[in-house]
Amino acid sequence: MTTFWSLWIIVITVGTLVGCAAILYWCVRDKMGVEDGADMGHEYDGIRELNNPLPKWWTYLFVGTFIFAAIYLAMYPGLGNFKGFLGWQSSDQTVRSVEESKASIAAAQSSKSLVQYAKELDDAETYFGEAFNRLAKNADGSGLRPIPEIAADSEAIKVGQRLFLQNCSQCHGSDARGQKGFPNLTDDAWLYGGEPEAIVTTIMDGRIGQMPAWKDALGEDGVREVVSYTLSLSGRKVNAREAEAGKARFVVCAACHGTDGKGNPAVGAPDLTDQNWLFGDSRAEVTETVMNGRSGVMPAWKDILGEEKVQLVSAYVWSLSNSEK
Numbered sequence: 001m002t003t004f005w006s007l008w009i010i011v012i013t014v015g016t017l018v019g020c021a022a023i024l025y026w027c028v029r030d031k032m033g034v035e036d037g038a039d040m041g042h043e044y045d046g047i048r049e050l051n052n053p054l055p056k057w058w059t060y061l062f063v064g065t066f067i068f069a070a071i072y073l074a075m076y077p078g079l080g081n082f083k084g085f086l087g088w089q090s091s092d093q094t095v096r097s098v099e100e101s102k103a104s105i106a107a108a109q110s111s112k113s114l115v116q117y118a119k120e121l122d123d124a125e126t127y128f129g130e131a132f133n134r135l136a137k138n139a140d141g142s143g144l145r146p147i148p149e150i151a152a153d154s155e156a157i158k159v160g161q162r163l164f165l166q167n168c169s170q171c172h173g174s175d176a177r178g179q180k181g182f183p184n185l186t187d188d189a190w191l192y193g194g195e196p197e198a199i200v201t202t203i204m205d206g207r208i209g210q211m212p213a214w215k216d217a218l219g220e221d222g223v224r225e226v227v228s229y230t231l232s233l234s235g236r237k238v239n240a241r242e243a244e245a246g247k248a249r250f251v252v253c254a255a256c257h258g259t260d261g262k263g264n265p266a267v268g269a270p271d272l273t274d275q276n277w278l279f280g281d282s283r284a285e286v287t288e289t290v291m292n293g294r295s296g297v298m299p300a301w302k303d304i305l306g307e308e309k310v311q312l313v314s315a316y317v318w319s320l321s322n323s324e325k
Ligand code: HEC
Pocket: 164, 167, 168, 169, 170, 171, 172, 181, 182, 183, 185, 189, 190, 191, 192, 193, 199, 202, 203, 207, 208, 209, 210, 268, 295, 296, 297, 298, 299, 301, 313, 314, 317
């Protein structure tokens, strides 16, 4: 922190405290030239203002806060470059340059003294890691339990649900029913397959949907025709002549969506013959998809959650469409 900002903070902080102390001192001392209890001549809805002294308990409490502030500032100053008696410095928290910031993060991480988050993560790992392992692994510790077995274990599935709520619900919804662009995980329609292995792969490594844009290749008329054909695949009423022309154009789509339009989990191409629409079912939305393409991104969780937690959350996801009920 530069000397200017350091002084700036010191002046504002100390100035505010001194100012408040001065006001308090003045209120305690100054009788405004009238006796205690005298009428000050102000009246509000029949309530008159008297010149009463500040209550003692309140004054002492106020003085107490100054003493607290003085001790606190001496220990954790927050006063620019002054380090305080505990060696804490507010300027450690500001980003000066990217290199400096990286170096201070690395130093803090290796000493585990400053980065509270890293410390909490570590503590949580020691504290809960064992529980995650117990629920995700076979009793003899030899590798991960199969997904259907975890799904039948009510304690493990509860933990899986918690992990889902913390990490996945912002995109897939807290009920996992998804929203536009974010797939519903509770139904039987899968972009990448709903078998336990496919779900685990999706969550561990992430997925990127790659639906190309066809505006340039097909032109507006071409897109209109192929959209009509696409809509007809799920039983929608469309202009028959357009759909017929679109059917001939669909060969370029078949590479991913299949000749019958039923999709291909290997590339995450959705089934176009069902009533499930990831990006909306209106003609305008489907046209937008075909004109400009889509690229949904599912993040990879391998490095964030680790394979035990991924196994638990996968079991939860799998259970949503495979429960006995
Ligand atoms: C940043 C948003 C986001 C978050 C967070 C997220 N996802 Fe996804 N997820 C997506 C998107 C987008 C897709 C669809 C990818 C595509 O369009 O190809 C997807 C796809 C999936 C699929 C594949 C669905 C199918 O039909 O094959 C599964 C399973 C899944 N997510 C589970 C999870 C789990 C479990 C978590 C939490 C650990 C999670 N997701 C967190 C955005 C997210």
